[in-house]
Ligand SMILES: [Fe+2]
Ligand SMILES: [Fe+2]
Ligand SMILES: [Fe+2]
């Protein structure tokens with residue numbers, strides 16, 4: 001369906017202010033909600049945080065008082081939207097449950113974006129980040145079981161596989177090396193701009209969530225695990241935001257932000273299965289169409305250019321949540337040994353120079369061990385092996401993936417080696433057979 005957002009009026013700004021009753025809505029039921037309604041709620045919270053944050057940065061850099069007044073009024077609305085969306089999460093959804101959902105967002109969103117990205121370099125960057133968040137999901141899944149007895153599939157609902165990815169101990173890079181090549185704003189498509197801003201918003205909010213909640217647990221290794229993964233999310237924000245052309249003007253960025261919000265809400269309205277949430281997405285879409293009109297008018301007035309040159313005439317679908325198991329498996333099995341190259345490119349482990357700068361970072365950060373590695377040793381002590389949620393075909397590849405993903409240089413002292421994990425899995429399977437036999441005899 002053709003939908004030109006710039007031609008829609010939306011709700012005018014003077015009608016967007018809501019009372020407290022309408023701002024704070026009834027939370028969803030964590031036991032009934034579809035996992036992809038939850039991922040939409042998490043993503044749109046991140047999109048609103050970015051919309052609000054960007055408008056503060058805008059005002060701090062803008063000497064035009066009239067412009068600042070308009071931005072201030074829009075910013076308050078972004079903030080109200082954020083409250084409504086974030087507070088749809090229920091009180092009884094634990095930090096670890098929410099964490100699994102955050103990583104499900106990262107995996108399935110990034111996989112969708114990678115397959116809908118025409119810029120090869122940007123796609124490679126999405127694929128690279130994808131395997132890191134995929135590993136975070138695996139590490140947190142162990143803790144969700146150990147701390148709260150949660151089966152990870154209660155949250156991801158069998159739509160996302162949980163198995164080792166690129167080991168988190170190898171995600172620690174020199175942050176300067178994370179900086180990628182920006183697109184050229186005069187040549188890139190609106191889709192690439194929206195794709196990148198969507199993932200930046202998601203990663204930034206993931207970082208902030210771990211920063212604000214990682215200390216919620218008493219278990220010291222779990223707190224360290226949050227600290228370790230939060231640090232990787234900082235790297236992810238650095239990596240994805242560096243793809244954006246820094247030569248975009250503030251008003252151009254404002255236009256792209258509002259268009260990005262429109263596209264994401266448009267996708268939510270199309271895909272939502274929960275009636276209450278769908279009504280919220282419809283309202284929010286109307287609000288954002290109103291913001292887009294303002295941003296387009298400001299752009300025309302101050303820059304004397306056509307907004308369609310920047311955001312095009314077609315709506316974009318940046319966040320269609322659906323199971324991406326096949327795509328993720330393909331990237332996992334072929335790219336787990338990919339690393340950040342020294343020329344802003346991507347390289348295989350075997351081709352890295354001996355003095356690769358991230359080795360120093362990894363040696364320092366992991367000198368007393370990597371908590372995400374300890375996590376696997378601890379769960380193995382508890383139940384005999386790691387928790388994996390995937391079909392048998394992928395499960396059989398676990399040791400091969402781990403062997404390929406480990407980097408011989410700068411390994412953490414508490415690394416779980418493939419040989420040791422393989423032995424644990426073998427013993428576990430043997431014990432399972434004995435247990436099944438005993439259960440049959442007794443019950
Ligand atoms: Fe917004
Ligand atoms: Fe992550
Ligand atoms: Fe991430």
Ligand SMILES: [Fe+2]
Pocket residue numbers: 051078257258261288291
């Ligand atoms: Fe907006």
